[in-house]
Amino acid sequence: MSCNEALRVQEYFDGELDAGAAAEVERHLETCAECAALLKDLETTRTGLRESSPYYRASDELRARIADALDDESGERPAWRPARIGKGFLWGALSGGGATALAAALAVLLFLPVVPNPAVDDITNAHLRSMMSDHLIDVVSSDRHTVKPWFAGHTDVSPPAVDFAKEGYALIGGRADYVDGHRAAVVVYRHGKHVINVFAWIAGDEHLPATALRNGYHLVFWKSGNIAYCAVSDTGLEEIATLTQLFQNAGAPVNRE
């Protein structure tokens, strides 16, 4: 690689340049075949790393181990959560098909003193289910003209399904799910290696918190018209908030009831 601009092209690709510098690189890319090829290679390896190579997530057992260690450290062990007898006792006792889901549900219940809220619990569990089974996406698409009509046929609401790939939030599909007894539409985004599920359902008179935290998963709630929304992910709260802002600016949903 001999072009002096190669590092600048990489900075451009990584979103590290301001608008003026980015425009310069774009002009350079029009005339330099070498850098244009470099940009294509950068995209290929990124796609491979983000979509095809493994992203390792902390197991529920590790989460429980850490919760125990933090309890010991801070001298806080809630009476309702006894010290685990022998590492792996509970996890060893559980085996078979449903064990992982059950263990995850237990971890959710055990991890934090929980203020009961059916929507928060339902969404956290639905998010966990979607991450550990093959049922993350019913309709695979980055095209809003595919996802939105699919919702119309399969759920009670048709939330906007806009791709924000340029802003770092790629639309990867949609799914039908349940929240608190309501049929919910779920718009699924990928941010880096993290999945963000955006649930939408017809709001009842339930009280929803602005944000909630369950087992390290952040939930961000909002309402628009008579539709309730919740974005949930294991990524940072600010990163979820950025998506919810984009989402809210993207347009009003259509209620089909």
Added chain:
Amino acid sequence: MSDRRRRFETQALPHLDAAYNLAKWLARPPLDADDIVQDAMLRAYRAFDSFRGDNVKPWLLSIVRNCFLTAAGQTRHARNVPLPADGEAGSDDPALVVDAPDPEAAAISAEEGRRLADVVAKLPQEFREVLVLREMEDLSYREIAQIIGSPIGTVMSRLARARGMLKEKWQSDVEGVGHVLQ
């Protein structure tokens, strides 16, 4: 629940998967990513009151990386294995040698992903870590510089070399397979 515990659960724990992914990509047997992450979370918790700043993720990941380096140093010491030469690996570095591709895997894209992961796993640590932090965690150059304790210029040059090595190794695999099939 103490204030520190509450803040830790809100601000640090959401990055647990990122911490684990980094540890898993860094640690090689006999090192155990679970132990490294548990150690790191506990250290982070103890130091959390003195953490100043609004960006927990790079701070936490730098602790994970330090715990990995400590564990790796202990392992090397315990086994009395000489340290690898500190410097950039040449093209004859055994760490960069990739297994010959299986011709039957050519058409399977999941297989291609696995091979890509193999290539990444065999890159030297200083290149592996910048790739994981940039491509999987979507961190900025400044955040990566903070984690690895090097200037931004070093992040950029390592990232460029890492991507170059990755492309070369990965594509030579793919082309090698194509050649065999022809």
